[in-house]
Amino acid sequence: MASPTPDVISIAAPLSLSSSLIAATAFVLALIAVYVYTRLKSRVKASDILILGASDAGKTAILSSLVYDHALPTHTSLQTNFSVVALPNAKRPWRVVDVPGHPRMRDQFREFLPQAKAVVFVVDVSTVARNGLLVAEHLHQVLHAITSLPPTQPTPLLLLLAHKSDLLTSSATSTAPQVAVTRLTTILERELEKRRVSQANGVGVEGLGEEESEEMGGLECAGAGPFKFAEWDGGEVTIIGSWVDVDRSDKSINEKEKVGTEIQSGLQDLRSWIEQLS
Amino acid sequence: MLDHCSISHKGGAVLWSRSFTPAARTLAASAQSPVNSLIREALIEGRTSEEKYDKDGYAIKWTFLNEMELIFVVAYQRILQLTYIDDLLEAIKTLFLKMFEPFLTTFVASLHAVSSTTITTAKSLPVGAANWDFRTVFQSWDRVFDQVLKGLEAKAASERSSRLKAPAAAIETPPADDSSVAPTLSSERAVDEQAISRNVAAMKSKMRGGSQRAVGRKGAKNGGYSSGYGTASGNELPNIMFDSSDTPGKKKASKVMRKWGDQAPTESDMASLDFSYTSESTSTTGNQSANWKELVDEASLGVRGRDGSYEVKDWEFTEKGDLVSQTLATVGKQPGKPEKTTMGTLGSMFARLTGGKVLTDEDLKPILATMKEHLMKKNVAKDIADRVCDGVGKNLVGKKIGGFTSIKSSFQEALGASLTQILTPKTSTDVMQAIRTKLASPLSSTSVRSPYTMAFVGVNGVGKSTNLSKVCFWLIQNRLKVLIAACDTFRSGAVEQLRVHVRNLSMLTNDSPDLNRGSVELYEKGYGKDAAGIAKEAIAYAKENEFDVVLIDTAGRMQDNEPLMKALAKLVAINTPDKIIFVGEALVGNEAVDQLTKFDRALRDFSAAGSGGSIKGRGIDGMLVTKWDTVDDKVGAALSMTYVTGQPILFVGCGQTYTDLKQLRVANVVDALLAD
Missing domain, CATH: 3.30.450.60 (Beta-Lactamase)
Structure with a gap:
C-alpha cells in the first residue's frame, strides 16, 4: 500500500515557493485590513440620542413626531426603536434610540449609552407628583450610569424633558411649559435628595458584612447643600417643557390641520436643542 | 360585538x-x-x-x-x-x-x-x-376591515342559527365603492356569476315559507366547521364562503349535495365556484410580484364593475387565498410551511447564506425541545419551561435570521432577552426606600405613626425564621428599631428559635460603637394562640413604643391545607402588612409553581372574602429565595417563581450567617440558566 504522503507533496509541488509566499502575505494583509476595519467601526463617533423615561411618558410619541411629523397613538413599547432624525438646521443627522420604559426592559439603555451623544429623559409632568418616587429611581439609575462611564468616553449631555406640559394650566406669571419645568425640577430634586440621604446613611443588602459597601452614586453635587440639577457633578442638565398632540383617528379634518402646527410648536424647544448638538 | x-x-x-x-x-x-x-x-x-x-x-x-x-x-x-x-x-x-x-x-x-x-x-x-x-x-383599510368583520359575524350568526340573519346580512349590505378591494385577487367574472347566483338563492329563500327556513337553519348549524354536508337553503353560501378550515374537496362535496326547488341557477353557481378556485390561485401568483401602487390601480378598476353583494365575495376570496396561496411565501404558517418543505435543505441553506432565511415552526421545533429540556435540567419547572420557550418561539416565527447565525444561537439570544425581562423586577425592590418613605410620610396631628410591617409566609422548613432574622440584621444595620412578632404558635421550638436570634442580634448591636444604632425586640405570646391576634397586638405594641419595622413570622404550612391557608389569609386581612414575602427554597422544582399559585390565590381569595369582598384581595408582594448556595447553577427556581407571580425576588439567602443575604443579580441568573 502506497503511503499517502508523496501524493500530498506532489500536489503541493507545482506551487513555487514565491507564489505561496505571495499568497501568504496577501492573506495576512487581508486579515490586518479586516482587523483595522472592525476596530475603526467599533470606535464609531457618538451619534445617538437616547430617549429614556418611565412607561407612558410619551417617548415613542416624541420619536414618531420627530421622524414622521405625526404623533402616532402609541402603547407600551415591546422593543427599542432606532430612527434617524435629520432636522433641517441640525449639524448632522442623529440616530434617535427610544428605549422602552417598562421597568422590566428599561435597563437596556446601558448598552446604548457608550455611543450616546445626548440623553433625553422624558417625564410626564401631569403625573410626576404621584409617580415622583418611581421616576426618581429610574433617573437615579440613569445618572449613575452616566457618571460611571469610563473617562475615555465622552459624557453624554442630559436633557430633562417636562413632557405633556399642555395638560398643565398656565399661571398668571408663567406659561404652561414654564410651570412644567418648575414642577419637574422641584419634585425630582426633592426625591433625588431623599435617595441621596437614605443612601448615605444606609447599608445596602449587598453591603452586609463588608467594610466598604458598593453604593449607587451619581448624585454628587458641587455644593454641600441638597441635590440640585444645576450643581450636578455629572455635567450640565438642561430642562425644557414640551408636548405633542397625538394624532387620534377620531379627530376631524379641521383638527388634523391644527395638529400639524401644534406638533411643531410643542416640540420646538426640543428640536432647537437637538439642532445645536454637534 | x-x-x-x-x-x-x-x-x-x-x-x-x-x-x-x-x-x-x-x-x-x-x-x-x-x-x-x-x-x-x-x-x-x-x-x-x-x-x-x-x-x-x-x-x-x-x-x-x-x-x-x-x-x-x-x-x-x-x-x-x-x-x-x-x-x-x-x-x-x-x-x-x-x-x-x-x-x-x-x-x-x-x-x-x-x-x-x-x-x-x-x-x-x-x-x-x-x-x-x-x-x-391606511384609509382603505377601514373598509376592508368592515367587510372582514361583517363577513365573519354573519358566518358566526348563521352558525348559531338563532335567526335567519346570515343571508340577509350577506345581501343587504350596501354597495361597496371603495379602493380597498386590492387584496381580493379575484377574477371579476367569477365574482359576477357568484353574486348573481347568490342573489337568486337569497330571493328563493326569502320567498319560501317559515317551515323551510327552519330546515335551512338546522342545516346551517350542521354545515359549520365540523361537517362537510351541504344544506338546502341560502344559508349555505356564507358557510361555504367563510369556512376557512374546510378543504376545497369537502366544499365540492357539499355543493353536490345541494338539491332543492328548481335548481338551474345553483348549478351555474357551483360551476362558477369551482372555477373561482383555480382562477383565484393563479391570480394570487400573478399578484405576488405586483407592488402596492399597482394593487391600488387594479382595485380602482375593479370598483367600477362591482355590484351590491360585493364584500362577502371579497372576503371569500381572500380567505381562500389564504388556503391556496402556497406561492405566497412567509405570509402565515399555513402557506409558509409547504413552501419550506418543497424548497429542500439545499434551498434553505442557500437562503440562510444570503441572509434571507425565514424561521418557521418546523425550524424551531427541535430547538424548542432541546431548550425546554435544558431549562428543566436547570431546575425550571416543566410547565414554566414549556411556556417560556413557546413564547420565545412565537416571537421568532416569521423573523429573518441573517448571515451565518444559526437558528439555535438566535433562539438562545431571544431566550436570554426574554429571561432577563421575566426576572427583572417590574416594581421597585428597594425595601429600604419603601420603609423610609412610609416612616417619613406626613401624618395628621392625632394619628400615631404606624410601623412598616412585613409578613413572611411559606411552606414548612424553607427557612422563614432564619431568613427573617437575616432581614432583621440588615434593618438593624440601617439603624431601624425592629420588632419580631412570633406568630408561629404551632411548631414547638419556633418561639425559642426566634428568641435565640433576637439575643444574638442584640449582642451584635450592643457591640457596635454607633450610638444611634438599631435595636430588636421579640413579641411573643407562647403557643396555641391565634396568630392573627398576636400579630395585631404586636403591631399595636410597636406603634406605642415607636418601632420602625414589624417582622411577622408565620407558621409554615402546605399550600393544600385549606384551614391553615384560611388562617393565614385572616392574618393578612386583619393586619394588612406592607409587604407579604413568600419564602421559597431554591431547591424546589416543579413544586414551585403549585406552591406559589396556591399561596397567591388563597391569600387573594380568602383575604378578600374576609373583608366582605369590598376590597381586592392581597397577593404576594415579593419573594425571598433561600438555600441559594446549595444549588450551584441550577437556579431555575428563581425563574419559576418570578414567572408564576410576576413579583420580584427581593432577597436571596445564601449561607448560614446573618450577613448571607443578597439581592438577585438578574444577569448572573440568566447566564447560569443559559450555560451548558
Whole structure:
C-alpha cells in the first residue's frame, strides 16, 4: 500500500515557493485590513440620542413626531426603536434610540449609552407628583450610569424633558411649559435628595458584612447643600417643557390641520436643542 | 360585538385602531387601555404562548406578524363567546400584510436604523419622508376591515342559527365603492356569476315559507366547521364562503349535495365556484410580484364593475387565498410551511447564506425541545419551561435570521432577552426606600405613626425564621428599631428559635460603637394562640413604643391545607402588612409553581372574602429565595417563581450567617440558566 504522503507533496509541488509566499502575505494583509476595519467601526463617533423615561411618558410619541411629523397613538413599547432624525438646521443627522420604559426592559439603555451623544429623559409632568418616587429611581439609575462611564468616553449631555406640559394650566406669571419645568425640577430634586440621604446613611443588602459597601452614586453635587440639577457633578442638565398632540383617528379634518402646527410648536424647544448638538 | 381592535408595531406605534363603543374609546386612549395591559402584564412577562388574556371584563386575543414586527389585538367583552376571533385575527393579518407590505417594510426599516449614516438609504426608500401620512395610507383599510368583520359575524350568526340573519346580512349590505378591494385577487367574472347566483338563492329563500327556513337553519348549524354536508337553503353560501378550515374537496362535496326547488341557477353557481378556485390561485401568483401602487390601480378598476353583494365575495376570496396561496411565501404558517418543505435543505441553506432565511415552526421545533429540556435540567419547572420557550418561539416565527447565525444561537439570544425581562423586577425592590418613605410620610396631628410591617409566609422548613432574622440584621444595620412578632404558635421550638436570634442580634448591636444604632425586640405570646391576634397586638405594641419595622413570622404550612391557608389569609386581612414575602427554597422544582399559585390565590381569595369582598384581595408582594448556595447553577427556581407571580425576588439567602443575604443579580441568573 502506497503511503499517502508523496501524493500530498506532489500536489503541493507545482506551487513555487514565491507564489505561496505571495499568497501568504496577501492573506495576512487581508486579515490586518479586516482587523483595522472592525476596530475603526467599533470606535464609531457618538451619534445617538437616547430617549429614556418611565412607561407612558410619551417617548415613542416624541420619536414618531420627530421622524414622521405625526404623533402616532402609541402603547407600551415591546422593543427599542432606532430612527434617524435629520432636522433641517441640525449639524448632522442623529440616530434617535427610544428605549422602552417598562421597568422590566428599561435597563437596556446601558448598552446604548457608550455611543450616546445626548440623553433625553422624558417625564410626564401631569403625573410626576404621584409617580415622583418611581421616576426618581429610574433617573437615579440613569445618572449613575452616566457618571460611571469610563473617562475615555465622552459624557453624554442630559436633557430633562417636562413632557405633556399642555395638560398643565398656565399661571398668571408663567406659561404652561414654564410651570412644567418648575414642577419637574422641584419634585425630582426633592426625591433625588431623599435617595441621596437614605443612601448615605444606609447599608445596602449587598453591603452586609463588608467594610466598604458598593453604593449607587451619581448624585454628587458641587455644593454641600441638597441635590440640585444645576450643581450636578455629572455635567450640565438642561430642562425644557414640551408636548405633542397625538394624532387620534377620531379627530376631524379641521383638527388634523391644527395638529400639524401644534406638533411643531410643542416640540420646538426640543428640536432647537437637538439642532445645536454637534 | 367587538370592543376594540388595533394593529400596532412592537415598538409601540399604533398604526390603526378602532373602538366600537364610546366606553372602549375612552379606555383605549388612556394608559389603562386593554392593549397596554396586555403588553405590560402578558407579553413583557413572557406569557406570549398563552391563548387569551383577561382584564377588567375584557377578553383580549392577539397575534404576531413577526416579519413586520406587528401585533394584532382584538378586545371584546369576556361574557361573549365569540368564536370567530381567531379567524378574524388571521384574516386581518394576511390582508393587512398583502395590502401594505411595501409601506410596512419601509416603516419597519425606518425604526431599525443601524447608525446615523444610513440616512441616505432611508431617504431613498420608495416611501419618502413626505409620505409618512399614516392616516391616508391606511384609509382603505377601514373598509376592508368592515367587510372582514361583517363577513365573519354573519358566518358566526348563521352558525348559531338563532335567526335567519346570515343571508340577509350577506345581501343587504350596501354597495361597496371603495379602493380597498386590492387584496381580493379575484377574477371579476367569477365574482359576477357568484353574486348573481347568490342573489337568486337569497330571493328563493326569502320567498319560501317559515317551515323551510327552519330546515335551512338546522342545516346551517350542521354545515359549520365540523361537517362537510351541504344544506338546502341560502344559508349555505356564507358557510361555504367563510369556512376557512374546510378543504376545497369537502366544499365540492357539499355543493353536490345541494338539491332543492328548481335548481338551474345553483348549478351555474357551483360551476362558477369551482372555477373561482383555480382562477383565484393563479391570480394570487400573478399578484405576488405586483407592488402596492399597482394593487391600488387594479382595485380602482375593479370598483367600477362591482355590484351590491360585493364584500362577502371579497372576503371569500381572500380567505381562500389564504388556503391556496402556497406561492405566497412567509405570509402565515399555513402557506409558509409547504413552501419550506418543497424548497429542500439545499434551498434553505442557500437562503440562510444570503441572509434571507425565514424561521418557521418546523425550524424551531427541535430547538424548542432541546431548550425546554435544558431549562428543566436547570431546575425550571416543566410547565414554566414549556411556556417560556413557546413564547420565545412565537416571537421568532416569521423573523429573518441573517448571515451565518444559526437558528439555535438566535433562539438562545431571544431566550436570554426574554429571561432577563421575566426576572427583572417590574416594581421597585428597594425595601429600604419603601420603609423610609412610609416612616417619613406626613401624618395628621392625632394619628400615631404606624410601623412598616412585613409578613413572611411559606411552606414548612424553607427557612422563614432564619431568613427573617437575616432581614432583621440588615434593618438593624440601617439603624431601624425592629420588632419580631412570633406568630408561629404551632411548631414547638419556633418561639425559642426566634428568641435565640433576637439575643444574638442584640449582642451584635450592643457591640457596635454607633450610638444611634438599631435595636430588636421579640413579641411573643407562647403557643396555641391565634396568630392573627398576636400579630395585631404586636403591631399595636410597636406603634406605642415607636418601632420602625414589624417582622411577622408565620407558621409554615402546605399550600393544600385549606384551614391553615384560611388562617393565614385572616392574618393578612386583619393586619394588612406592607409587604407579604413568600419564602421559597431554591431547591424546589416543579413544586414551585403549585406552591406559589396556591399561596397567591388563597391569600387573594380568602383575604378578600374576609373583608366582605369590598376590597381586592392581597397577593404576594415579593419573594425571598433561600438555600441559594446549595444549588450551584441550577437556579431555575428563581425563574419559576418570578414567572408564576410576576413579583420580584427581593432577597436571596445564601449561607448560614446573618450577613448571607443578597439581592438577585438578574444577569448572573440568566447566564447560569443559559450555560451548558
